Amino acid sequence: LHNKGEKLITTHCSYCGMQCGMHIRVSERTGEIKGVEPRYDWPVTLGKLCPKGVTAYQQIDHPDRIKRPLIKKKGKFVESSWEEALSLIERKFTEIQGKHGKDALSVFGGVSMTNEKCYLVGKYARVALGTRFIDYNGRFCMSSAAGGFMKTFGLDRGSTLPWTELEHSDCFLMAGSNTAECHPTSIQMFWKARDKGAKMIVIDPRETPTARIADVHLDLKPGTDSALANGLLHLIIKEGYVDQEYVDERCNNFEELKASVEEFTPEHTASITGVAPEKIIKAAHIYGRSPRSVVMFARGAEQQSKGVDNVTLYSSLALLRGQIGKFASGVATFTGQGNGQGGREHGQKSDLLPGYRKLTDPEAVKYISKVWGIAPEEMPKPGVSAYEMFDEIHNGTIKAMHVICSNPAVSSPNVEYIWEGFKKLDFLVVNDFFLSETAEFADVVLPTTTWAEDEGTTTNLEGRVIRIRKAIEPLHESKTDWQILSEIAARLGRGKYFPYKNPREIFEEFRIATKGGKADYSGITYERIDKEDGVFWPCPSEDHPGTPTMFKESFGTPDGKANLPAVGWEEPGEVPTKEFPLRLTTGRVVFHYLSGNQTRRIDFLKDQCPEPYAEMHPELASQYNMSDGEMIRLSTPRSTMELEVKLTKATRKDIVFVPYHWGKELSVNKLTNPSLDPVSRMPEFKVCSVKIEKL
Numbered sequence: 001l002h003n004k005g006e007k008l009i010t011t012h013c014s015y016c017g018m019q020c021g022m023h024i025r026v027s028e029r030t031g032e033i034k035g036v037e038p039r040y041d042w043p044v045t046l047g048k049l050c051p052k053g054v055t056a057y058q059q060i061d062h063p064d065r066i067k068r069p070l071i072k073k074k075g076k077f078v079e080s081s082w083e084e085a086l087s088l089i090e091r092k093f094t095e096i097q098g099k100h101g102k103d104a105l106s107v108f109g110g111v112s113m114t115n116e117k118c119y120l121v122g123k124y125a126r127v128a129l130g131t132r133f134i135d136y137n138g139r140f141c142m143s144s145a146a147g148g149f150m151k152t153f154g155l156d157r158g159s160t161l162p163w164t165e166l167e168h169s170d171c172f173l174m175a176g177s178n179t180a181e182c183h184p185t186s187i188q189m190f191w192k193a194r195d196k197g198a199k200m201i202v203i204d205p206r207e208t209p210t211a212r213i214a215d216v217h218l219d220l221k222p223g224t225d226s227a228l229a230n231g232l233l234h235l236i237i238k239e240g241y242v243d244q245e246y247v248d249e250r251c252n253n254f255e256e257l258k259a260s261v262e263e264f265t266p267e268h269t270a271s272i273t274g275v276a277p278e279k280i281i282k283a284a285h286i287y288g289r290s291p292r293s294v295v296m297f298a299r300g301a302e303q304q305s306k307g308v309d310n311v312t313l314y315s316s317l318a319l320l321r322g323q324i325g326k327f328a329s330g331v332a333t334f335t336g337q338g339n340g341q342g343g344r345e346h347g348q349k350s351d352l353l354p355g356y357r358k359l360t361d362p363e364a365v366k367y368i369s370k371v372w373g374i375a376p377e378e379m380p381k382p383g384v385s386a387y388e389m390f391d392e393i394h395n396g397t398i399k400a401m402h403v404i405c406s407n408p409a410v411s412s413p414n415v416e417y418i419w420e421g422f423k424k425l426d427f428l429v430v431n432d433f434f435l436s437e438t439a440e441f442a443d444v445v446l447p448t449t450t451w452a453e454d455e456g457t458t459t460n461l462e463g464r465v466i467r468i469r470k471a472i473e474p475l476h477e478s479k480t481d482w483q484i485l486s487e488i489a490a491r492l493g494r495g496k497y498f499p500y501k502n503p504r505e506i507f508e509e510f511r512i513a514t515k516g517g518k519a520d521y522s523g524i525t526y527e528r529i530d531k532e533d534g535v536f537w538p539c540p541s542e543d544h545p546g547t548p549t550m551f552k553e554s555f556g557t558p559d560g561k562a563n564l565p566a567v568g569w570e571e572p573g574e575v576p577t578k579e580f581p582l583r584l585t586t587g588r589v590v591f592h593y594l595s596g597n598q599t600r601r602i603d604f605l606k607d608q609c610p611e612p613y614a615e616m617h618p619e620l621a622s623q624y625n626m627s628d629g630e631m632i633r634l635s636t637p638r639s640t641m642e643l644e645v646k647l648t649k650a651t652r653k654d655i656v657f658v659p660y661h662w663g664k665e666l667s668v669n670k671l672t673n674p675s676l677d678p679v680s681r682m683p684e685f686k687v688c689s690v691k692i693e694k695l
């Protein structure tokens, strides 16, 4: 498999939630990283890597790596020693909290980190800084799936089934997921199932590469998922596809749901969604007749101001068919980030403590305070969500922020508001290994390690806890995030709470912190993960096998029954007007990862897709006399940007699509709407009203 003179370090890709198994090739003579190879024996992805994974190693010794701490002096970054940078942080944090109180500091975390680091970020905010203001970029990613799962199943794990079972499923209903581009290595599982006759229903405003292989493509208007899901539920009930015994025994609220979907006839649903009635009927029959089906969704359905409603309704389809807790069927969300679950179950979310414990629950506060060695009264109260932290900056409550493994200057909605917020701060610290658009606003940038320079665990999109292994020692003067947070804590006089010598020690504490919680990792050890090729949470003891299939016997609700919430349909936060007559939606391309801070620096990936573009249907373009390759202006009530037109018949005639992996003037998030879901506080990235003009 590899060249002579090289050793293979077995690990997983640094990017998306697939966490494809790979080996990093390291020269035995020089210790340099030579490349990666897929892991053919990794049971989930079986030797597949996408273009991002194949080139991931190129970020490790990339010339753009930040080599030493940077301090901004007279508007320019100057390299400094760690001593100087950490002393400055200590002085500024102490000054700011002395003057304005503990909550003047805030932490904006991320999820492209190990479980150990995700856990430590939450503890750092609450114990080292003592602030209530902590939230993370998962708020922009998985929060609506989490809210929907909690509401429906009473427990939020990204997938109710192990993905090794997908090839045995009969039907996939995929909503708002361009799987072929966003999670490419999963496609082989669907192909395997399709070879055995499985059907595929894809719900997406664009005929994506995923929709192209579907049996039915429901090309809905962005922002109408709830109506479409209600329409499908209506038909599942009307056509007699409900597994009544399962529903009676295991679900609550069926009659209310039945009454609520009554009005969503195919014609009514079509009038809202723009999907032809016959396609809705065909999809309902395919789904209703499949004995083993899987409902899957991603950000297309979740990044809406009704994202939680969308998730509950799509999940209800699986419940009505009695297909949760059974082989090769269930519900799953495609986690965007490598450790997509590492925020909410580990305590980076503003209202949650490790193990999915609620900050509003006095028993939970008591338990975690004991694990952390603080008094329960010291535990900060719940804060606010990621976007709302910027409201707190604008209103003067938050004076300083520490951003860790995140790039909100690109990935937030209405991003110019975020930029203004950063400018208002008295002090901004950013941990990163490249100078991201967020880091450019910073007063201090601390160089961190890449995934190959540290060890730990992540949790993939199945809910399987896996091992990330170190291939080389940290390059240049970079340090791991856990070391940096521990050192700052020590300087602030909280060092005794952060005594860690390695990630394993953090993991051992994390196990205790999750024990007895909804997300219980206490039975998972590094040795077990190595031996068993991953362990699924919840796993409450070392002799527990882990939980590949969720909800076999009961759900996570107090009475053990699933809920079938009756939710109708409401317009998105912004609807087309005379001034802004079209809908804008955003998404990903296969060559880039999230804010693009990493992938835009890899030559091969950059060459494949160097810039964003405005994708639209030729008929729409002709109404405005626009042609392929022309520059146009897009405007929403928030801002404008100029882009090249890309014509394709694969998109609805009333929408414009723009990929979102670029920053500054190329950031489509200048245009997106921060309208928040009332439960998850997820912003509505996926739909807003837009005007197009020829330049």
Ligand code: SF4
Residues within 6 Å of the ligand: 013, 014, 015, 016, 017, 018, 019, 020, 048, 049, 050, 051, 052, 053, 054, 182, 183, 184, 185, 186
């Ligand atoms: Fe696998 Fe995702 Fe990495 Fe691609 S980006 S190799 S799909 S983990």
